[in-house]
Structure formats: C-alpha cells, structure tokens
C-alpha cells in the first residue's frame with residue numbers, strides 16, 4: 001500500500017504544549033498517512049532530551065518567528081502549520097505584535113504558495129490562541145475578567161488581530177483556532193469540552209470550564225485538528 005506523506009510544521013515546538021504536540025504527532029501516522037514533522041526552535045538543543053528526537057519522522061530546524069523570509073519559506077514547504085508559540089508572562093502584558101505579525105507572514109505565505117501552485121494540496125493553519133479572547137462577559141469567571149484578562153489585554157488584543165487576519169479573508173485558506181483556558185499541568189487528563197463559538201464551554205452537568213492540561217490540548221490538536229477536518233474554519237473554546 002502506498003502512503004501519503006503530510007508535512008507538518010510546528011512553531012513553538014520547545015514550549016510546554018509544543019513538545020507534547022510533537023509526541024502525539026509521532027504516534028499519529030497510519031499505514032495510509034505518514035506525518036513528517038519539522039519542529040522550529042530558536043534553540044534546537046532545547047529538544048535534545050525529547051523522547052522522539054531520534055524518530056526519523058522528526059526534524060528540528062533552527063528558526064525564529066522574527067525572521068520573515070525564513071517563516072515564509074518554511075510555511076511554503078509544508079501542508080499543515082501548527083502555531084503553539086507564545087510570549088512569556090511579562091512580555092504578554094505590554095503591547096506587541098508577536099501574534100499579528102506572525103499571522104500576517106504565515107497567511108501571506110499560504111496564499112502565495114496556493115496561488116502559485118493551484119494543484120498543491122491546500123495548506124491548513126492550526127493555531128492556539130486563548131479563551132481570554134472570548135467576547136461574552138457572561139461566559140467567563142469574574143475573577144478572570146477583573147484580573148488576568150486586564151493584565152494580558154495587550155496580548156489578547158494582538159491575538160485578536162491574529163485570528164481576524166484568517167477569519168476575515170476571502171481567499172481559500174483553511175484554519176482552525178483553538179482557544180484554551182488556563183493550561184495547568186498539575187491536573188490529570190480528563191475529557192475535553194469544545195465550544196463551537198470560541199467561548200468557555202458551559203453545560204448543566206459540568207458548569208463553566210476554566211482549565212485543562214497541556215497533554216489533553218496537544219492530543220486534541222493532533223487527533224481532532226490535524227488528522228481530521230471536522231473543525232476546519234472554526235474557532236473553538238476548549239476546557240475540561
């Protein structure tokens with residue numbers, strides 16, 4: 001049986017969620033579909049201790065989201081682009097263009113690549129943003145609204161621009177935005193709830209969600225967003 005090769009690019013591969021996304025991608029291949037993964041790292045040696053570093057389906061490339069030419073070249077060579085990069089807690093509180101600039105370059109590279117080669121498979125952008133972007137004040141905890149949401153507003157404002165670059169396009173560009181709530185590695189794996197309007201999940205049994213761990217998020221990104229098209233062109237809110 002001949003298999004299809006899908007080339008996946010991961011920005012933020014050295015981060016808490018990025019490392020777990022690599023782990024799940026390495027077990028996602030099937031006899032029909034092989035995932036060839038490029039992990040982008042500013043410091044590639046940060047992945048030397050990754051359990052899958054010797055896997056022939058994983059390549060680590062030195063790179064940064066500040067290098068437009070490199071970002072665009074890498075995007076044009078892949079079929080699925082995963083964005084799991086993020087700013088640190090201090091940088092997130094000051095105005096910046098980290099997310100919007102990255103999205104602009106990635107969007108332009110996808111558009112250019114698809115237009116110049118209409119026969120190539122469509123590229124999909126799978127991007128982690130944040131539930132802090134939820135615009136329904138009734139669907140979030142007040143404590144969050146009055147504290148973290150205010151402190152990280154510059155970061156959320158820029159993330160919003162990032163999403164809008166893809167959401168407001170008339171081009172044939174595929175995307176999924178996954179908005180997680182608080183990422184907490186100290187809690188066990190549980191079932192993920194998905195809100196299809198990008199809000200905090202809410203139901204009568206479990207109430208309003210507010211956290212999840214990175215492993216569950218990474219598994220969802222790989223199994224439900226990379227290996228499936230069920231959430232294509234959607235903005236999702238995800239929590240336990």
Ligand SMILES: NC(=O)c1ccc[n+]([C@@H]2O[C@H](COP(=O)([O-])OP(=O)(O)OC[C@H]3O[C@@H](n4cnc5c(N)ncnc54)[C@H](OP(=O)(O)O)[C@@H]3O)[C@@H](O)[C@H]2O)c1
Nearest residue numbers: 012013014015016017042064065085086128130181182183
């Ligand atoms: N933490 C939370 O509670 C929370 C909640 C909601 C949403 N999120 C979002 O979820 C995603 C994953 O979060 P996380 O906590 O797992 O991430 P993380 O551990 O903070 O990792 C951030 C990643 O971004 C990379 N990065 C930063 N600047 C970069 C640049 N200029 N070029 C390339 N890569 C760069 C870092 O690389 P280096 O290793 O080189 O620094 C690292 O790999 C992020 O988008 C975050 O905004 C987080």
